[in-house]
Structures are given as structure tokens and as C-alpha cells.
Amino acid sequence: MAYFKINQELIDPEKAALLKDICPFSAISSENGRLEISAACKMCKLCIKKGPQGVIELVEDEEITLNKDEWRGIAVFTEHNKGEIHNVTLELIGKARELALVTGHPVYALMLGSDIKEAAAKLLHYGADKVFVYDYPELADFKIDLYTNAFSDFINKVKPSSIMVGATNLGRTLAPRVAARQRTGLTADCTRLEMKENSDLVQIRPAFGGNIMAQIVTPKHRPQFCTVRYKVFSTPAPLEHFNGELVLLELLPEQLQSVYEILSIEEKPREVDISEAEIIVAAGRGLKSKDDVALIEELAKLLGGVSACTRPLVENGWFDPKRQIGLSGRTVKPKLIITVGISGSVQFVAGMRNSDCIIAINEAENAPIFDVAHYGICGDLNEIIPQLLEMIRGEQEHGL
Amino acid sequence: MDIIVCIKQVPGTTNVEVDPLTGVLIRDGVESKLNPYDLFALELAMQLNAADGGQTSVISMGPPQAGAVVREAIFMGAVGGKVVSDRRFAGADVLATSYTLSQGLRKMADFDLLICGKQTTDGDTGQVGAEIAEFLGLPHIGNVLAVEEIKNREIVVKVNLDSSIVRQKLPLPCLICTDGDINTPRLPSYRRKKEFNEASLVFISLEDFDDKDESHYGLSGSPTQVERIFPPEKNQEKQMFHGSGTELAANVYALLHEQKFVD
Numbered sequence: 001m002a003y004f005k006i007n008q009e010l011i012d013p014e015k016a017a018l019l020k021d022i023c024p025f026s027a028i029s030s031e032n033g034r035l036e037i038s039a040a041c042k043m044c045k046l047c048i049k050k051g052p053q054g055v056i057e058l059v060e061d062e063e064i065t066l067n068k069d070e071w072r073g074i075a076v077f078t079e080h081n082k083g084e085i086h087n088v089t090l091e092l093i094g095k096a097r098e099l100a101l102v103t104g105h106p107v108y109a110l111m112l113g114s115d116i117k118e119a120a121a122k123l124l125h126y127g128a129d130k131v132f133v134y135d136y137p138e139l140a141d142f143k144i145d146l147y148t149n150a151f152s153d154f155i156n157k158v159k160p161s162s163i164m165v166g167a168t169n170l171g172r173t174l175a176p177r178v179a180a181r182q183r184t185g186l187t188a189d190c191t192r193l194e195m196k197e198n199s200d201l202v203q204i205r206p207a208f209g210g211n212i213m214a215q216i217v218t219p220k221h222r223p224q225f226c227t228v229r230y231k232v233f234s235t236p237a238p239l240e241h242f243n244g245e246l247v248l249l250e251l252l253p254e255q256l257q258s259v260y261e262i263l264s265i266e267e268k269p270r271e272v273d274i275s276e277a278e279i280i281v282a283a284g285r286g287l288k289s290k291d292d293v294a295l296i297e298e299l300a301k302l303l304g305g306v307s308a309c310t311r312p313l314v315e316n317g318w319f320d321p322k323r324q325i326g327l328s329g330r331t332v333k334p335k336l337i338i339t340v341g342i343s344g345s346v347q348f349v350a351g352m353r354n355s356d357c358i359i360a361i362n363e364a365e366n367a368p369i370f371d372v373a374h375y376g377i378c379g380d381l382n383e384i385i386p387q388l389l390e391m392i393r394g395e396q397e398h399g400l
Numbered sequence: 401m402d403i404i405v406c407i408k409q410v411p412g413t414t415n416v417e418v419d420p421l422t423g424v425l426i427r428d429g430v431e432s433k434l435n436p437y438d439l440f441a442l443e444l445a446m447q448l449n450a451a452d453g454g455q456t457s458v459i460s461m462g463p464p465q466a467g468a469v470v471r472e473a474i475f476m477g478a479v480g481g482k483v484v485s486d487r488r489f490a491g492a493d494v495l496a497t498s499y500t501l502s503q504g505l506r507k508m509a510d511f512d513l514l515i516c517g518k519q520t521t522d523g524d525t526g527q528v529g530a531e532i533a534e535f536l537g538l539p540h541i542g543n544v545l546a547v548e549e550i551k552n553r554e555i556v557v558k559v560n561l562d563s564s565i566v567r568q569k570l571p572l573p574c575l576i577c578t579d580g581d582i583n584t585p586r587l588p589s590y591r592r593k594k595e596f597n598e599a600s601l602v603f604i605s606l607e608d609f610d611d612k613d614e615s616h617y618g619l620s621g622s623p624t625q626v627e628r629i630f631p632p633e634k635n636q637e638k639q640m641f642h643g644s645g646t647e648l649a650a651n652v653y654a655l656l657h658e659q660k661f662v663d
Contacts, residue, residue: 003488003619027463027490040463043491043619044626081563142561145539168562173542173577176494176527180534185623186494188525206524207629214629221623259539263556263567279661303661327524336661338652346632353632359655361648375655376640383645384652391653392662398653 004043005057006035015052022050068161068199071222074100075160076128077151077175078111079168083119087235088166092228093126094236095193096164102195108132108160112150114140117246124244126236132158132247138256141265142170144177149255151178157249160223162201164193167227179225185218186225191232191350201226206327206350231275231333232354272306274323275330279305279337282325282352285312286341286362286381293318295385296340302392308332310348326351341381344369361385401454401512401550401572403445406501406532407438407473407481409466410522434469437517439585441578444547445515446477446586452550454512455479459504461489461497470601475588480600482508488606491619494523498531500617503609505536513555514538514575526577533575540575541568545582 016030027040028047035055047056074096079086089109096107106129111120113135120133134150151174155163165175167189179186191213192204200217201224207214218224274280281300287293293307300307309319311326325332326348337355342348344360344367352358353372360373361381370376377384390396412431445456458473458481460466470481484504492500505514514536516529526542533540541559548567549556559566560579606612615621641651656662 004490037487037490038463039485039487039489040465041487041490044629086562142566144541148534169543169560170562172526173530173540176498176530177534177540179527180495180498180531183495183623186525186527186531187624188494188527202627203624206632212629213632215627216624217627218623219625259571260541261569263569265567266565268563268565303656336656336659349632357659359652361652370638370640373638375652376638377648377652378640378642379645379648384648387646387649388652391649392656398650398657 003059004037004041004047005059006037007055007057008034010052010055011035015055019047019051019055022047066220066222068222071159071161071199073106073108073130073158073160074162074164075108075110075132075154075158075223077163077165077171078109078120078123078131079166079171080111080113080116080119083113083116085119085122086166086168086230088168088228088230089123090126090235091230091233092164092166093123093128095228095233096162097127097236099162099193099195099201102197103161103199105161105199106130108158110151110154112139112147114138117248120246124242124246125238127239127242127244129244130247131244132249134249134251136251136256138258141262142174143258143260143262144173145260146256146258147174148177148181150249150251152181153251153255154249155182155223161199162195162224163226165225165227167229171227175225175227182223182225184221184223184225185216186227187216187218188227190226190228191354193226193228200224206346229331231331234333271322273330274306274308274325275332277306277308277332278335279303280308280325280332280334280352280355281305281338281340282308282310282342283313283319283340284310284342284348286343287313287318288382290318292341292382295381295389298389299338299340299385299392302389303336303338305334305336310342310345339369339373340385342369343367344372401448401452402510403448403454403456403513403515404505404508404511405438405441405445405456405458405473405478406514406516406529407442407458407460407469408435408520408522409433409460409462409469410435410520432465432468434472435517435520435522437519437521437578437580438469439517440580440582441515441517442473442476442478443583443585444544444578445513447583448513448547448550449477457481457508457511459484459501459508461485461492461501461504464603467601467603471596472588474596474600475592476586477589477592480602482602482604484605485603486605486617488614489618491622492617493622493624494525494527494531495623496617496619496621498528499535499621501528502532502535503611504604505532506610507604507608512572514573516575516577518543518578518580529575529577536575538574539570540577541570542577543579544576545579547576 187203194202391398519526
């Protein structure tokens, strides 16, 4: 049990006012000289760290004892469509291998489906020490109850210390269900992961709409559970030599009884997916008119890439929502991204900061986009882009 | 068909910054609003009531001020709602929040369907719905685009699953989470606002729950802990260019050429 203790005898009106100001959640109030903390409190502890000393204290009692040595391994849930493995799985296996260097834990993959042994074997090439497979006709399609049963069965039998799931629609539906069944924590959309020597997984994600990074741990529970979006980590190269193994796990007949009935599955038409693109030209509010969109499209086309945008340009109808980069859009990790007229809100930056090369064109010198850009071009896009297009087309001297 | 929609009050703005010197959060304004994703869930509930009868209530967890969003839902068409509020719930993570709501839901009248929005705009996790369903032992499904049919205590939904659209049938009662932007939410009604009865808004706390063990709630009941918060890192090795449009265009061209993006 942990709670805040308020030492009312230390309160004076000045301290009360200071504490009220410090609390970012407006959870502190005072009445008749008594300080109150409401349910708006998020336990951020800023009132303890930044407030007058001793007024508010965090009282913690008995520790839950957990034998962390009983939980070994970093497991990755394999997302696939009839055996065709989603790249996010490979990215996570690559990350798991990095993290495993700290603790010496094995790297596991978990794959559920029907007739998938051959596909599962591919994961060994990427450095999984063991690939655990539940291969049943009942698991052919995603049924939440059966997938939760199998996932939980895996956790109970194998006891992995950490589990990573791709933050796809499927992953976001399945991971919380399994985490709740295991009564453990789950951190969504991690953008950075680190490992402590005691096997605690350090999960870092944007919080409060993305303007702040939060570093989260699950110190007293196992497994530690997180989801990570596609394209946040890099795809590892396949290994030439590998010696992992496939392990088949079994379910009881009652674990294969589903209440869900799949009526039809309609494949979505293949569309331009900006998260797959290697070159992106992204436009933001600096664009004055819809005609400027044509400049962006042309630059993207000349570079062999795709165009993308920030949220305001979706809202005003200049771009399709599928082209939106950011927390409420897609995460991208191209080799090159040129941002044009984008100031760089944290929501946007969170969706592209891992790009290999970022060239930012913006008029305002102090725009936050220049804090993440590798190359900052401070100038008017309407002067720069048309001339750049001419240079690429070979119609203008470029001084090289 | 009786429905309960889970809603949340979120900050009106996400403009939060960390003071780099003091590490204190700076928040612009303190206005709050009903989580925009919940509007689609509420609208879906109202449409289902209009087609099949029954009524919709709401539940929200938060400080006493969260009563405002329950009122808004009532103005939209909900018959009533509960705010689950207690200082001992403070600092709850996904697991503790879901558990608290599941306890609150056990104190509501019987329902056929629970609806949650896709995610909140402050937490952005989209995980609470699924965890509530697990705690209540109900089937659930996320990313629901449409409810196609409700018949013989079964519901047919259309689900947006990454590369496909899946139609599936599940038994009631169950929990569904709507996908974003699936309908046009109605506005609060002036008439309903005028007719608002305070009794339709009820506050409940830990004392009202079946499980009164404080260690299951708030910070104590949360497996995850925030170790620290910090502003996003800046890239220290950037190169800045200034000059005329022509010079800058030539700079960009040179960069693209150097890295072999143009010949």
C-alpha cells in the first residue's frame, strides 16, 4: 500500500498556494487551512519533489516479494497473416536480442495459428533461441478467447520475464486481455526500451499527448508487458548461422472452445502505406494554399517517394487521413524525410523521429522541428521548393 | 437492449511541457472535456437504442469534476451515469483503472452491452476496454466499425483488423470498443439540459464496491510505475542553413546528391 500523507500542521496559506500551483492535475485544494488531494491525483509526486519539504510524504509499506530469477526470457508475439509474418515481429526480435545482451536471457517468439510450423521456422533466422508454436486449426483466425488462452498458457508454461507485442489492431486487442488475465502491467506504444541487469524492462513512451516522455517500469510483477508500434525499431539482418529450435506446445480441448464465430473476412485493398515508404516528403501548416500540395507531390515523385502530412492538413481536406504522420496517424521510419512547413509538434515528431535522415524546411528559426532534424533549412518554402524542383529536373544550375 | 458506455474526462489541451530547469509540468489552462473518442461510442449506443429499444447509462472514473462529462452524456441522451471517484484510486495505471471500473460496473444495473471508445486523448493506450472485459469475464472485440445485427442474444459486428475487415458474431453480454470516426456524434440537447435531474448523476467510491481492499486500487494496485518524466531529447548534431531561396535550394540539392537520393 502506498499513499500520500499530508502533514497538516506544516501548512500555511503560502505553502498551500505553492502546492496548488505545482500540481499539474489540479488535484490539490485547501479549505479552512486543510490541504486535500483529490482523485485527480496521478501520483506524479511532483508535490513531494518540488513542493515545500515535508508537507506531503509518500508512505509505502510492505514489499511484494517476487523471485525475478523464476522468470527468464524475452518473448515476442508473432503477428502474421496466414503464415506471412508482419515485419514488426522481426523488428521486435531484433530489439529483444539487444536487450538480452544485458541479462543473458534467451529470446523467444510465440506463434499461434494453423499449419504454421514452416513459417515459424523462419523466425529462427532472425535469432530467436526458441520459437514456441501452438498449431491448431481452431487458431486459424484471430479469436480473442482462444488466442488469450494460448498466450496465457505459454506464459504459465515458459515464464518469460518480458513480452513485446506489435501495436497493431490485433496486438492492441490481445495484449491487454492477456495482461489483465496475468494481473500484470502493460505499457502501450513504447518508443524506447532498455534492460536493467535485474531484468527490469525500462519502457519509455510519450505521455500526456506526447509532449513529455515517461519512463515506466514494472518492478514487482512478471511478465513485463509492452506494445511497440511498427517501424519504431530497425529490422535485423537474417543470421547466416543460427541454432534455435521450434517447440510445439499443446492446449487442452476446453482451451479451444470459442464463443466467437467468424462470418466473413474481407481483405482490404492494398493502399499506399506511408509507414513502408523509404522516402517521404511531408507537408505541414506552412503550406499557404492547396496549390502548394502539388509542389510537395512533385518533389516526392521526383525523389521516388511518397507525400505525407501533419494533422491540420488532413483536417482541412488537403490530404487523405492515411497520409498523416504522428501519434494519431502513422509512425514512419524512412531513409529520408523532408519536412516542409512543419513546425514539429511533439505529436508529429513522435511519429517520425527515428527516420534515418531528416531534412527540415521551415521559416521559423526556433521551430521545434529543428531540434530533431539532422539538417535544418531556415527559409521560405515557396522560394526553396520550386527552385529545388528545377535543380532536380536539371533545369537550373545547382552549383555542384 | 440496455447499454453502458465507459467515458472519461480528459484535458482540453495536450499542450503540456516540462520546464527543463525545474522538471515541473507546465500545463496551459485547466479546461477539460469529454474524450472525443467516447463520442462515437455514445452515438453508437444511442443509435442501437433507437433501433432496438432499451437505454444507455454511462460510467466514468475520475475526480469529482468528472461529473461534468457524465452530465454531457446525459444531455446527449444517456438516462443516467455514475462517477467512480475516490482518493484511493489515485495513480492507477491500466490494470488498476480497469479493475476499478469493473468493480464499478458490477454496481450498475444489468446490461446487455458495454461500449468503450477507441482510446483516450490523454493516455492514448486503448487498453482499458479489453482489460475491463477480462475482469468481468466477458467476450470483447476492438476496432468495431459497425454493429450489423442483434438477434437471439447475439451481436454481429464489423471489425477493422489491420489487413482485413472481419465480420464476427459474439454472444451478449459483451464489450465492444469502437474504432475512431465511425459515425457523426449528436450534440447535447438543450431540452435534455433543461430537464436534467441531479438524481441521474451518482457518485460512488471504494465503500460501495464488493472488493474494498485498498491495495487493489490506485498506485498500490498498479504494477507499472513511472520512474521519471522528461522532455523529449533534442538532436545535438544538427546542421543549420540560412540564406536566399536559391542558396538554400542548392544546399538541399547538395545534401540529396551527397546521400545519393538524386543523381
